Amino acid sequence: MPTSKAASPPRPPPPANSNFYISLLNQCAAEKSLAQTRRVHLHMKQTGFPHLSLGNKLIAAYLSSGSVDDARSVFDDMPQPHVVSWSSMISSYIRQERSQEAVALYKRMIIENLVPDEFTFSRIFRAFSDLRLFNGGRAAHGQSVVVGLQAENVYVSSSLVDFYVQFGRLGEARIIYDSVKAKDVVLSTALIVGYTKNGEDRQAIEVFGEMLSSYIPANDFTFASVLIACGNSEDLTSGRLIHGAILKSGFGSWIAPQTSLLSMYSKCGLIEDSLKVFNGIVNPNTVAWTAIIGCLLHSHREEEALSMFRSMILNSGAPNAFTLSTTLSVCSSLALFEQGMLIHAYALKSGLDANRFVISALVDTYGKCGHVGMARMVFDSLSAPDLISLNSLINCYGQSGNGEEAVRLFDMTRRLGVEPNDATYVNVLAACSNSGMLEEGRRVFSLMFTDHRPGPSNDHYACMVGLLGRAGRLEEAEEMLSKVQKPDKVLWRTLLGVCKIHGKLDMAKWAARKVLELDPGDEGTYILLSNIYASLGQWKEVINIKCLIREMGFKKDPAVSWIYVNKEIHTFMAGDQSHPDGELIYKELEELIEKTKGLGYVPDTSFVLQQMDEFETERSLFYHSEKLAVAFGVLSSRGTACNSITIFKNLRVCGDCHNWIKLVSKVIGKEIIARDAKRFHNYRDGLCSCGDYW
DNA sequence: ATAGGGTTAG
Numbered sequence: 001m002p003t004s005k006a007a008s009p010p011r012p013p014p015p016a017n018s019n020f021y022i023s024l025l026n027q028c029a030a031e032k033s034l035a036q037t038r039r040v041h042l043h044m045k046q047t048g049f050p051h052l053s054l055g056n057k058l059i060a061a062y063l064s065s066g067s068v069d070d071a072r073s074v075f076d077d078m079p080q081p082h083v084v085s086w087s088s089m090i091s092s093y094i095r096q097e098r099s100q101e102a103v104a105l106y107k108r109m110i111i112e113n114l115v116p117d118e119f120t121f122s123r124i125f126r127a128f129s130d131l132r133l134f135n136g137g138r139a140a141h142g143q144s145v146v147v148g149l150q151a152e153n154v155y156v157s158s159s160l161v162d163f164y165v166q167f168g169r170l171g172e173a174r175i176i177y178d179s180v181k182a183k184d185v186v187l188s189t190a191l192i193v194g195y196t197k198n199g200e201d202r203q204a205i206e207v208f209g210e211m212l213s214s215y216i217p218a219n220d221f222t223f224a225s226v227l228i229a230c231g232n233s234e235d236l237t238s239g240r241l242i243h244g245a246i247l248k249s250g251f252g253s254w255i256a257p258q259t260s261l262l263s264m265y266s267k268c269g270l271i272e273d274s275l276k277v278f279n280g281i282v283n284p285n286t287v288a289w290t291a292i293i294g295c296l297l298h299s300h301r302e303e304e305a306l307s308m309f310r311s312m313i314l315n316s317g318a319p320n321a322f323t324l325s326t327t328l329s330v331c332s333s334l335a336l337f338e339q340g341m342l343i344h345a346y347a348l349k350s351g352l353d354a355n356r357f358v359i360s361a362l363v364d365t366y367g368k369c370g371h372v373g374m375a376r377m378v379f380d381s382l383s384a385p386d387l388i389s390l391n392s393l394i395n396c397y398g399q400s401g402n403g404e405e406a407v408r409l410f411d412m413t414r415r416l417g418v419e420p421n422d423a424t425y426v427n428v429l430a431a432c433s434n435s436g437m438l439e440e441g442r443r444v445f446s447l448m449f450t451d452h453r454p455g456p457s458n459d460h461y462a463c464m465v466g467l468l469g470r471a472g473r474l475e476e477a478e479e480m481l482s483k484v485q486k487p488d489k490v491l492w493r494t495l496l497g498v499c500k501i502h503g504k505l506d507m508a509k510w511a512a513r514k515v516l517e518l519d520p521g522d523e524g525t526y527i528l529l530s531n532i533y534a535s536l537g538q539w540k541e542v543i544n545i546k547c548l549i550r551e552m553g554f555k556k557d558p559a560v561s562w563i564y565v566n567k568e569i570h571t572f573m574a575g576d577q578s579h580p581d582g583e584l585i586y587k588e589l590e591e592l593i594e595k596t597k598g599l600g601y602v603p604d605t606s607f608v609l610q611q612m613d614e615f616e617t618e619r620s621l622f623y624h625s626e627k628l629a630v631a632f633g634v635l636s637s638r639g640t641a642c643n644s645i646t647i648f649k650n651l652r653v654c655g656d657c658h659n660w661i662k663l664v665s666k667v668i669g670k671e672i673i674a675r676d677a678k679r680f681h682n683y684r685d686g687l688c689s690c691g692d693y694w
Numbered sequence: 695a696t697a698g699g700g701t702t703a704g
Contacts, residue, residue: 158695159695161696219696219697285698291698321700322699322700323699328700328701360702361701421702430703
């Protein structure tokens, strides 16, 4: 117990003109003018007025004009600031996100045996949760109980509920909630939010019901929160009922419930209803714009998502970090490199390029566009890499065939003290698989048993089956699979896939049967099987399966390649004649084939999976969709500054085309990036980043 | 005192 304050001399009697300063300071506080407050303060000092006798007034004036630091220096000079001053200092620190200072002041209060009031308690918990100080907050909880404020004051209990929610302690939050006799909207809303944030959507909807039956009217915050629970649990029935309640209680044109409504509809798969709600918003704010862009993205309407982003800018909406990361996700999903760069430029201009969500979205986007170097550059701008950006970059190296770097990053993750999650392991194991790094893969996988809480999941086993199988160790792959208690479709399909690579017909048939047991309608399995027969030259079986496929009414996905030129998408199928520049493209293709033959290109007809005569076989190879796309890319980039061509294919790239594109990259002296269904191939100067292993 | 929108993997 400090004695200095208690021993300080008695305050001087208030001077005659203190009313003058009181009214001045009241005015300063009302007008929120820092300059005025400082002038008055100075005047007090110059006239020799004992200004600290009005310290509490001065603090109030400084705080309302926004200067916590001025207030603090008065506060520190005062022998005994009023509890209200303590409390408002603490509040101001919290409002300015200076939680550390808030907590320090609070602790001093306790040490000096001061009794915090309900205003202090109602804010201090937020500071503790900001700083992730669970024990500190729990101690403050105890103090609020001692003072008798916890169950009596809804302000205090609401913020306590929020505090426990931030630490995922729903049990404690519920106890607080139950302890309050006179519950109100805010308390109930805080608990609803808690349940939704922790994946307990049913509970959230239940609390909402309890609220209604105890005649506590919901407000805009409540509606906004409970709708999240409806969306997450795809509970359209409750969602629609709540939509009605919102309209009835007059919140129909309030922005937060509207935003939640449109998200709820899209989570329930009703994107048209989302758009309807959005169109009803008179002045969409940044949150609403971001929400609708996200809805379109998740409904796989990427083009519309992008045009929504454009209309946002046209309507002078102000994108923030949330908006940019969402829109980058759209670019990533379509692998739109130019668009991604535009958003990167926007981020740089607006200073949002330091936001970690934006950074990890950029890493992902550049990675998904095959530009590993750009992804790395953005990643390196992070002072402290986080799990998400590390995962993105690992995936990016893995997909481009640089398994060593992926593993190096994985080891770096652990050195940095960042705990790898399931996705990290999937990414790094897939990277090993992509690069044929058997021993590294085994090492990482074994770490999962010691360092990773739940151990490997089916996805991780699938990675290992792929890794072992592609390295030709089919028996080991099978053994690995046998260790899984409940193998799923993905696992069997992976085994089937590696059987195809090595032409293991018997095992393939077995794996295919297993896939079809789990999902009789899996068309990919039929196609894989037919391809295995074709590669073994068993044409009769091929025909059988193809008939079966037709009978079952599957429409087999034909091979398609595409390329973006001048923001337009150009698609090609094998032997496609439909492109307006068709003649030029075929001419270009013939020339490229001639030039590559000069470098030793020999068409490899073993990749033709249909029976035809020799001439036809060779010609059919020449008109593969990826060759057409490359030819078009070469044609349209000629004479431009662009030094890389990116093409896409919905299936895996064919082996003959792979050889050919390597040589084309040498002929034209540019990088060719090809993304197939599984990964990237970066061709440069006659070589491919995959090292011919894929 | 309570609220709506965001990043990886599958």
